[in-house]
Amino acid sequence: MLGNDDWWRDAVVYQVYPRSFADANGDGMGDLPGVRSRLGYLSELGVDAIWLSPFYTSPMADGGYDVSDYRDVDPMFGNLADFDALIEDAHALGIRVIVDVVPNHSSDRHPWFQAGLRDRYIFRDRPNDWESIFGGSAWTQVADGQWYLHLFAPEQPDLNWDHPEVRAEFRDILRFWLDRGVDGFRIDVAHGMVKAAGLPDVGPKEGRQAEMLGDEQLPYFDQDGVHDIYREWRPILDSYPGGRMAVAEAWVSSAERLARYIGPDELHQAFNFEFMMADFHAKSFRAVIEKSLAEAELVGAPTTWVLSNHDKPRHVTRHGGLARARAATLLMLSLPGSAYLYNGEELGLPEVLDLPDELRQDPAFRRIGESRDGCRVPIPWTSAPGCGWQDPWLPIPGSWAELSAEAQQDDPGSTLNLYRAALAARRSHPALGGGALTWLDSPGDVLALERSSGDGDTLAVVLNAGDEPVTLGELGLSGEVLLSSGPLPEDGSVPPDTAIWLQPR
Secondary structure (H helix, E strand, C coil): CCCCCCCCCCCEEEEEHHHHHCCCCCCCCCCCHHHHHHHHHHHHHHEEEECCCCCCCCCCCCCCCCCCEEEECCCCCCCCHHHHHHHHHHHHHCCCEEECCCCCEEEEEECHHHHCCHHCCCCEECCCEEEEEEEEEECEECCCEEEEEECCCCCEEEECCCHHHHHHHHHHHHHHHHHHCCCCECCCCCCCCCCCCCCCCCCCCCCCCCCCCCCCCCCCCCCCCHHHHHHHHHHHHCCCCCCCCECCCCCCCCCCHHHEEEEECCCCCEEEEEHHHCCCCCCHHHHHHHHHHHHHHHHCCCCCCCCCCCCCCCCHHHHCHHHHHHHHHHHHCCCCEEEECCHHHCCCCCCCCCHHHHHHCCCCHHHHHCCHHHHCCCCCCCCCCCCCCCCCCEEEEEEEECCHHHCCCCCCCCCHHHHHHHHHHHHHCCCCCCCEEEEEEEEECEEEEEEEECCCCCCEEEECCCCEEEECCHHCEEEEEECCCCCCCCCEEEEEEEEEEEECC
């Protein structure tokens, strides 16, 4: 087992969306052998860990987040022997492996649901007014007239966490994967398992009742009882060597509520989605960073930073172009705490906006017209037609041949090599990863900060989000530019939409 139990505190974790990452058998779907075949690429990129989105047995009503067997690999992705080989090879390269666990709901093909074990789910004689995250009612009626709750798709019935067998089952699921060597878990809808007593109505509301990454207090999210679950899980994690960890996907109403998920008796981390939602402006970034670091102080745990994931549009598109995306990435990787990358962002991939409707598979698209498929298009590996895929499950734009890993491999100015350089510098520079952050005076839409270690090592970071170049003299800085998100003019100024790491003199 790998050393350093606190590895997660400043780790760079790379999210793998398995069916879109790499395809080893040529069926158009990514798989675990495909991930295994690209571990060398991930090692060269410089990540500390990978997070695998669900690969469990599933009818794929919601991209694998509808699990029918939590202890097996869907044949689409391979088998348990493939998983074991992936773990072994990753660990040999010094890469840890985090897996998704989906405890709020199962698939309607799960043996419990198929066997009619309704006490393991939430059935009622009459529905209340709760709405699905994917639109429409959160209740579906069965043949005998009862209704079951599904906060997501009808194929994803919510589990009843008041039932002791549900709690015991998931404790055993955690042990099953920990015994196979996983280093941690990303907990899907970590705030959703416990519902308010009596299932009270939400009442009239303008617009949608609930959204992904919403922050309103609702009777089906962020109930106090969820913390009892994590207090049962933490001793299991702590009983295994090597710093096994858990990170929560929890969207709650306040920093104080989020802080309750983190601590020595609950979870290690919670995702910080506010940074992902920030605008490309110095004030917006600074406000989110200050708030996030203050939240981290509340719990004595480092925050997490993320710019893209499988649920939101890629940040190249969201921020308005590749130059801004590269600059935002350098800012993110300079911040104290851990960073989560989404597969393909190191290639500078944009959101695919023009997928044919008939090919979209996101269940939300069929209900409310919103689709997450555009950020799930398979990764381009080669510059040849098909980009290294045969008949991929979602079409890869022809223009992506220029963005392929092969096309960027030997280009020193490529986004791929920017990520490699940034991760190498982050790992080697004493002021990065952990350490302190101090704000520096800066004009207008410019963000400037200093990172420092406890031993006096420092690094300055400048992000110009404005419309005009800014000189280092204006910022009272001088030194050697270690890394720049884009070309710099000879006069040493920082152009708009550019970030630099500067070793002060």
